[in-house]
Amino acid sequence: MALSIQVVIDCADPDKVAHFWADALHYKIQDPPTGYDSWEAFLQAHHVPEDQWTRASAIVDPAGKGPRIFFQRVPEAKTVKNRVHLDINASQLATDPAASQAERQQRIITEAGRLTELGARELYRMEEFGNLCITMADPENNEFCVQ
Incomplete structure (x- = not known):
């Protein structure tokens, strides 16, 4: 189990x-x-x-x-990159494999915009094999990805 x-x-x-x-x-x-x-x-x-x-x-x-x-x-501030981070699977690739690459990328961009409005900030974007990943930081600079 x-x-x-x-x-x-x-x-x-x-x-x-x-x-x-x-x-x-x-x-x-x-x-x-x-x-x-x-x-x-x-x-x-x-x-x-x-x-x-x-x-x-x-x-x-x-x-x-x-x-x-x-x-x-914790008393200490974050000083280096996270060793573990969360990925938000906004593209829904696993649950909606028929969606086009453009649709999946738009879902990622839309979700990153919503998270920015909540207080996150975008760090950088990366595209591999046609898949977009936006690395962001939460309000205390903990990195996470929107993919």
Whole structure:
């Protein structure tokens, strides 16, 4: 049986980065545990000091198919290229193989534009074997690709 995974992203502002990625991936901020109407209520009940309430956040796929993504505050800023990154498969090549190359590229460009409006920035574009890949950075400069 395969094991489930959680992707963890280090950042300075977990709430800000979690909201960006929730919007980017059509995920949602994870609901508080059953029996609590908010995360604040949960944290208070577990005697977590208020100055620790913003040290983490998580997002989940509302359909329950994608992995949970956890954002944790770290003291150091990002200084070099990510060793692991997320790819957003906007071209839908696997689910719509009949789409033309032009249609797939337009989907990628449109998605990159939407992500820019959410706070990402484009770093560079690359095309290999007719496939476009746009490398971008999230609000804290973590690289990801739109392909």
